[in-house]
Structure formats: C-alpha cells, structure tokens
Amino acid sequence: MRPFYGSHGGRSQAAVRHDEQVTHYDVAIIGAGSGNTIIDERYAHLSVAIIEKGLFGGTCMNVGCIPTKMFVYPADIARDAVHGPALGVDTSFEKAHWPEIRDRIFGRIDPIPVAGKAYRIGLPNVTVYDEECTFIGERTIDTGSRGAISADQIVIAAGSRATVPDIPGLSEVEHHTSDTIMRLPDLPRRIAILGGGFIAAEFAHVFSAYGVEVTQICRGPVLLRREDEEVAARFTEIAQEQWDVRLNTLIDRVDQGATGIRLQLTDSTIVEADVLLVATGRVPNSDLLDLTRTGVETDADGVIKVDKFQRTTADGIWALGDIANHHQLKHVANHEARVIQHNLLHPDDLVANNRTFVPAAVFTSPQIASVGLTEQDARAQGLDYVTAVQQYGDVAYGWAMEDTRHFVKLIADPSTGLLLGAHLIGPQASVLIQVLIQAMSLGQTVDEVARGQYWIHPALAEVVENALLKVHLR
Numbered sequence: 145m146r147p148f149y150g151s152h153g154g155r156s157q158a159a160v161r162h163d164e165q166v167t168h169y170d171v172a173i174i175g176a177g178s179g180n181t182i183i184d185e186r187y188a189h190l191s192v193a194i195i196e197k198g199l200f201g202g203t204c205m206n207v208g209c210i211p212t213k214m215f216v217y218p219a220d221i222a223r224d225a226v227h228g229p230a231l232g233v234d235t236s237f238e239k240a241h242w243p244e245i246r247d248r249i250f251g252r253i254d255p256i257p258v259a260g261k262a263y264r265i266g267l268p269n270v271t272v273y274d275e276e277c278t279f280i281g282e283r284t285i286d287t288g289s290r291g292a293i294s295a296d297q298i299v300i301a302a303g304s305r306a307t308v309p310d311i312p313g314l315s316e317v318e319h320h321t322s323d324t325i326m327r328l329p330d331l332p333r334r335i336a337i338l339g340g341g342f343i344a345a346e347f348a349h350v351f352s353a354y355g356v357e358v359t360q361i362c363r364g365p366v367l368l369r370r371e372d373e374e375v376a377a378r379f380t381e382i383a384q385e386q387w388d389v390r391l392n393t394l395i396d397r398v399d400q401g402a403t404g405i406r407l408q409l410t411d412s413t414i415v416e417a418d419v420l421l422v423a424t425g426r427v428p429n430s431d432l433l434d435l436t437r438t439g440v441e442t443d444a445d446g447v448i449k450v451d452k453f454q455r456t457t458a459d460g461i462w463a464l465g466d467i468a469n470h471h472q473l474k475h476v477a478n479h480e481a482r483v484i485q486h487n488l489l490h491p492d493d494l495v496a497n498n499r500t501f502v503p504a505a506v507f508t509s510p511q512i513a514s515v516g517l518t519e520q521d522a523r524a525q526g527l528d529y530v531t532a533v534q535q536y537g538d539v540a541y542g543w544a545m546e547d548t549r550h551f552v553k554l555i556a557d558p559s560t561g562l563l564l565g566a567h568l569i570g571p572q573a574s575v576l577i578q579v580l581i582q583a584m585s586l587g588q589t590v591d592e593v594a595r596g597q598y599w600i601h602p603a604l605a606e607v608v609e610n611a612l613l614k615v616h617l618r
Contacts, residue, residue, distance in 0.1 A: 165291060165292065166284060166291070166292045166293060166294050167193075167271075167291065167292070167293045167294075168191075168293070168294050168295065169191045169192060169193045169271070169293060169294070169295040169296075170190040170191045170192065170295065170296050170297065171183075171187070171190055171191070171192045171193070171295055171296070171297050171298075171299070171488060172192070172193040172194075172195065172285060172293060172294075172295035172297075172298045172299070173192070173193070173194050173195065173298075173299045173301060174195045174196075174277060174285070174298070174299065174300050174301060174302050174433070175195070175196060175202065175299075175300070175301035175302040175303055175465070175467075176194055176196035176199070176200045176201060176202060176260075176261070176264075176272075176301075177199070177201065177202015177203060177204060177205070177301060177303055177465060177477065178202060178204075178301055178464060178465050178474070178477035178478050178480070178481040179194075179202075179299055179301025179464065179465070179481060180194060180196075180200070180201070180202070180260065180264070180301075181478065181481050181482075181485070182299060182481050182484060182485045182488070183264075183267075183270065184485070186489055187269070187489075188267075188269055189269070190269060191269055191271075192269055192270045192271070193270075193271050193272075193273060193293055193295065194264055194270060194271070194272050194273065195272075195273040195275060195277050195285065195287060196261075196272070196273070196274065197274060197275055197276045197277075198274075199257070200257040200258075200260055200261040201256060201257035201260055202303060203303050203304070203466070204474040204477075205253065205256060205257060206253070206257060207322060207323045207324075207326070208322070208474070209474050210253060211249050211250065211253055211326055212322070212326070212346055212347075212350075212507070213507055214248075214249040214252075214253075215245065215249065215326060215350045216346060216349065216350060216507045216508075218240070218245055219349055219350040219353035219354060219509075220353070220509070222237045222240060222353045222354060222355075223237070223349075223353040223509055225237045227546075230546060231546065237353075237355070239355065240331060240353075240354035240355055242328070242330060242331035242354065243329075243330070246326065246327070246328070249326070250326075250327070273287045273290055273293075275287040275288040275289065275290055276288055276432075277433070278432070278433055278434040279433055279434050279435060279437045279438045280292060280434070280437060281294070281437055281438075282437070282438055282439065282458065282459075282460075283295055283296070283298055283438070283458075283460050283461065285298070295460075296460060297460050297461075297462070297488055298460060298461045298462070299461075299462045299463070299464065299484055299488075300430075300433070300440070300448060300456070300461065300462070300463040300464075300467060300468070301463070301464050301465050301467065301477075301481070302428075302429045302430070302432070302433060302467050303428075303429055303465055303466045303467055304426040304427055304428045304429055304466035304467060304472060305323075305426060305427060305429055306321035306322055306323055306422070306423075306425075306426055307424055307425050307426060307427050308321065308422050308424070309338075309422070309424055311395050311396075311397070311398055312396070312397045312398070313397045313398040313399050314395075314398045314422075316398075316399075316400070317398050317399065317400045317405050317420065318405075318420075319398075319405075319420040319421070319422055320419065320420065320421050320422065321421070321422055321423070322343050322347070322421075322423060325347065325419075325421050328419065331351075331354060331355075331356060332351075332356055332417070332418035332419040333356065333357060333418055334356065334357040334358075334359070334404065334416065334417045334418045334419070335351050335356050335357070335358055335359075335417055335418065335419045335420070335421060336358075336359045336360075336361065336405065336407055336415055336417035336419070336420050336421070337351075337358060337359070337360045337361065337421045337423055338361050338395060338420070338421065338422050338423060338424060339360075339361075339362065339422070339423035339424045339425070340360070340362030340363065340364055340366075340367045340368065340369065341368065341370075341423065341424075341425060342368065342504075342506040342508070343423040343425075344360060344362075344367075344421075344423035345367060345368055345379070345383070345506055345508040346506065346507050346508050347421055347423060348360045348383065348386075348387055348508065349386075349507075349508040349509040352386055352387040352509075353509065357387075357388070358387035358388060359387070359388040359389075359390065359415050359417065360383070360387060360388065360389050360390065361390045361393050361394070361395060361407070361409065361415070362389065362390065362391050362392075362393065363392070363393065363394050364391065364392065365391055365392055366379075366380045366391070367379055367380045367383055367389065367391075368380075368506065368512065370518075371506075371512060371514060371518065371567065372514065372518040372519055372520070372553060372565070372567040373518065373519060373520050374519070374533070374551075374553055374567075375512060375514070375553065375567050375568075375569045378549065378550075378551070378569055379508070379510070379512060379569060382509070382510060382549060383508075383509075386509060390409065390411070390413075390415075392411075393409050393410055393411050394409070394410045395407050395408065395409060395410070396408045396409065396410055398420070401416060403416060404416040404417055404418050405417050405418070405419075405420050407420070426466065426472060427445075427446060428442075428445070428446045428447050428448070428466055428467040428468075429466075429467055430442050430446045430447070430448055430467055431446055435448075438456075438458045438461060439457060439458035439459075439461075440456045440457055440458045440461055440463070441456070441457040445470070447467070447468060447469065447470055448463040448467055448468045450462070450463050450464075450468050450469075452496040452497055453483065453487055453494045453495070453496055453497070454468070454480055454483050454484045454487065454497060455487075456468075462484050462487070462488075464477055464480035464481050464483075464484055465477035465480060465481075468480065469499070471499075471502055471504070473502065473504055475503075476499070476502060479497065479498070480497055483495055483496070483497045500584075500585070501515050501516055501581060501584045501585050502515070503515035503577060503581045505573065505574035505577075507574070510549070510550055510569055510570050510571065510573070511568075511569070511570065511571060511572070511573040511574055512567075512568065512569050512573055513567075513568045513573040513574045513576070513577040514565070514566065514567045514568070514577070515565065515566050515577060515580060515581050515584060516555070516563065516564055516565030516566060516584055517555055517564045517565035518555075518565060518567065519531060519553075519555055519565070521565070522555055522564055522565070527557070527564070528557065528558060528559065529555050529556065529557060529558070529564055530555075530556055530558045530615060530616055530617070531553060531554065531555050531556075532553070532554045532556070532611050532612075532614035532615040532616075533551050533552070533553045533554075533611070533614070534551060534552045534607050534608075534610045534611035534614060535547075535550070535551050535607075536549075536550040536551060536552075536570050536571070536604070536607050537550075538607075538610070539602070539604070539606040539607045539610055540601065540602030540606065541602050541603060541604040541606065541607075542604065542607060544602070545571070547570065547571075549570070550568075550569050550570025550571065551568075551569060551570065551607075552566070552567070552568050552570075552576070552607050552608055552611040553566070553567045553568075553611070554566050554567075554580070554590075554611050554612065554614075554615055555567075556590055556615045556617070558616065558617050558618045559617075559618055560589070561589035561590045561591055561592075561615075561617050562584070562587065562589055562590075563580060563583055563584045563590060566580040566581075566584070570607075571604070572604055576604065576605060576607065576608055577608075579593065579605070579608060580593075580608065590612050590615045590617065591617070593612055594609055594612035594613050
C-alpha cells in the first residue's frame with residue numbers, strides 16, 4: 145500500500161485533478177454512517193469524497209439503534225407500570241400517545257444528520273456526493289449525475305438493508321420494515337410482526353407495551369434462536385405471556401381484507417392486522433456496488449472479505465460495518481472505523497481489529513445481553529466447559545423486585561478459569577454484562593473477577609457476582 149499523505153494542502157487544484165472527466169481524491173468513503181467518523185482534523189491535508197444517498201449518519205442514527213431505543217424506553221416505563229400493585233404501589237398503564245412519542249424522538253434525531261451533512265459540506269477538503277454509486281473500475285466510482293471519481297484509497301461502508309421475503313400477495317399490500325415502522329401516523333390497534341430475531345422482538349415489546357394487539361409469526365421453534373438455548377427458551381416463554389406468538393409458522397399468503405391485512409398462515413389459521421411489519425433480517429449492500437469491477441471479494445452471504453486490518457482483497461480498498469462483518473452491530477462498525485482511520489494515516493504501522501469477544505444486547509422485554517460462546521456453541525466445538533446459573537430473585541435486589549423469571553448464565557473453562565461466554569436475561573442486562581465483557585477481553589479468571597474486587601450490596605450487580613462464585617473450577 146502506498147502512502148498518500150504529505151503533498152496536499154487542502155482541496156486545491158493540485159489535490160483534486162480531472163483526468164478524462166474523472167475527479168480524483170486522496171480518500172473516498174462510500175457510506176456516511178460509521179464511515180463518516182473516519183474523517184477528523186488529521187485528514188485536513190487530504191482531499192476526501194463522501195458518497196451517501198439519503199441516510200447521512202447511517203442506519204443506527206436514522207432508522208436503527210438510536211430511534212428504536214428511544215421507543216423502547218417509554219415502552220419499558222409503560223410495562224413496568226403494571227407491576228406496581230404487586231409491590232403495594234398504585235401504578236397502571238393508561239395510554240401511549242404515539243404522535244407525541246414519535247415526534248419527540250424524530251424531533252431530536254432528524255436535525256442531527258442534516259447538521260452533520262452541512263458540516264462536512266462546509267469543510268474545504270471534503271466533497272459530499274448525495275448520490276447512489278457503483279464501481280466502474282478498480283478504484284473508480286460512478287456517482288451518477290455528478291460523474292465519475294477515483295481515489296487512491298476507498299473505504300466501503302455502505303451498510304445493509306432490510307430484507308423482504310417473497311410471499312404471495314405481499315407486494316400488493318402496504319407493509320413496513322424497520323426503516324418505516326417508526327414513522328407511522330398513528331398507533332394501530334393490531335400489528336402483525338413477521339420474524340423471530342432481535343428486530344422483531346424489540347418492536348413486539350414496544351407495540352405490545354403501548355397497548356397494541358401484537359401477533360408475532362416465527363418460522364422456528366423458539367424466538368431469538370441465536371441466543372443461548374436456555375435464554376431463548378425463557379424469552380419465548382415470557383414473550384408468549386405478553387403477546388401472541390406463533391411458532392413453527394410461515395405466511396402462505398397476504399391479502400388486503402375489508403377490515404385489515406389478512407395473513408393466511410401455514411397452520412391454516414388467519415391473522416388480521418392493521419399494520420404488517422416484516423422483520424426477517426438484513427443483507428449487506430455489496431450487491432448494489434458492482435464489486436466485480438474491483439477485485440473485492442465477498443462471501444456466500446454477500447459480506448465483503450477483509451483481513452485483520454480491514455483491507456479487502458483489492459489494493460487500496462477497505463471495508464467496514466454491516467457490509468464487511470456478520471455481526472451487524474454499531475459498536476463493531478465504530479471499532480472497525482477507528483482501525484481504518486489509523487491505518488489510512490499510518491500505512492507503515494497498521495493496527496488490527498479485535499473481534500474476539502463481541503457483545504450484543506436485545507432491548508426487548510425482558511432485556512437480553514450476551515458475549516462469547518453459547519452452551520450449544522461450546523457443545524458443538526467439543527469443548528470442556530462448566531456452566532453456572534444465578535437467578536435474579538436469589539439476590540437482595542432481585543428479591544426486592546419480586547423477580548422470579550430472570551437469570552445470569554456463565555460458561556467457563558474449568559481448567560483455566562476463563563469465561564467462554566456470558567448470557568443475561570432480565571432488567572439491566574445490557575449494563576450488568578459489561579464487567580463480564582471486560583473480564584473476557586482482559587483475560588481475567590472467574591476467581592479474579594469474583595473475589596478481586598468489592599461488589600456493592602445490595603446492588604443488582606450481585607447477581608453477576610454470585611454467578612461467578614457458582615462456577616466450579618478444577
């Protein structure tokens with residue numbers, strides 16, 4: 145990889161040249177989500193092109209993690225309100241005012257990408273292309289109405305998109321994905337959600353907590369099947385108590401009926417809904433870029449192949465985020481952006497990514513968090529392992545909550561004392577797991593984490609402490 149810095153002083157005529165109607169840059173970035181975070185003051189001497197059609201700021205900011213969690217928080221409050229009487233407090237849920245919730249959320253979010261785009265446009269060394277693009281050469285890109293550009297280094301950060309399965313009749317009725325469902329004009333009375341993954345689980349929680357009749361249709365025997373088997377089973381059980389869950393079921397046909405959308409299911413039943421949300425996963429946008437012209441290779445799922453430095457199989461082209469990994473997590477994309485940010489500036493001192501222990505959380509009801517191997521993973525790999533399970537209700541704070549359903553599950557190597565995986569289902573799971581992520585990332589043993597520090601009593605964190613103390617090592 146050749147260095148490309150040091151000779152330019154901002155975007156001058158020398159920095160941006162026109163060779164046969166092709167505008168040249170030092171760096172071109174496709175996608176303005178995590179890719180946009182690469183450019184800081186250290187890039188001021190480089191000419192930079194940012195290409196983004198529509199979602200400046202990316203999926204997370206506009207239609208993903210941030211707005212969804214802003215819907216989840218009031219849903220948590222609404223759901224928690226119904227538990228008050230069991231604790232001697234007269235609380236109840238009356239009504240969710242959808243327009244107020246929606247407008248508060250997007251009233252805060254929508255100005256951010258507008259301001260971010262304006263800021264980039266205002267930088268003297270940055271050109272923003274509000275265009276769709278495809279490759280027309282090894283490091284040459286067609287930006288549509290604004291012509292072709294080339295760059296010494298290109299970063300592909302074009303993200304992913306929601307998938308919509310081929311179901312008879314679906315294209316003939318109005319339906320939503322996670323991109324559009326949060327902009328509904330009014331709260332529906334009934335919603336059908338197709339999918340058994342984390343997006344479906346989060347929206348099922350939101351709408352059911354707001355008082356909507358929710359029917360979730362899942363093709364598998366459990367919801368959240370990629371979670372640890374005990375967590376998936378417990379979540380499925382709890383979800384079935386909160387909304388209508390149809391397992392081992394698909395949709396045969398979709399029609400617009402007189403009183404709503406009619407879903408004919410494979411179990412021969414009919415579900416009617418006012419709104420249909422299709423939440424069956426996301427696919428990388430690599431197929432939209434004509435990568436065959438570049439030498440950039442993808443795997444069978446369309447994920448761009450990268451090495452530990454985030455380099456693709458084509459010289460001078462890098463990739464990050466949903467288009468370059470199977471995690472589809474914002475914190476992974478941000479980490480990869482920092483790796484590329486450094487490596488572009490320091491081609492002789494590359495840093496590697498770290499995907500060893502990647503955590504994830506599902507903000508549903510109850511909350512779920514995980515890191516490392518599931519028990520089924522450990523079993524499939526033939527590993528020697530032990531497990532420990534600690535119920536929330538068996539520690540003081542969980543007892544105060546009258547908790548009877550939630551737990552922490554740990555998987556450890558009995559010889560080394562190192563954690564192999566951690567899985568939580570219950571309140572504050574996404575926060576409680578952080579000490580376990582740290583332990584795994586820093587190579588701390590179960591005993592070091594459990595006994596090498598104080599744990600505040602009677603904080604809920606004691607559920608993690610007690611789980612660690614239950615792990616039996618050799």
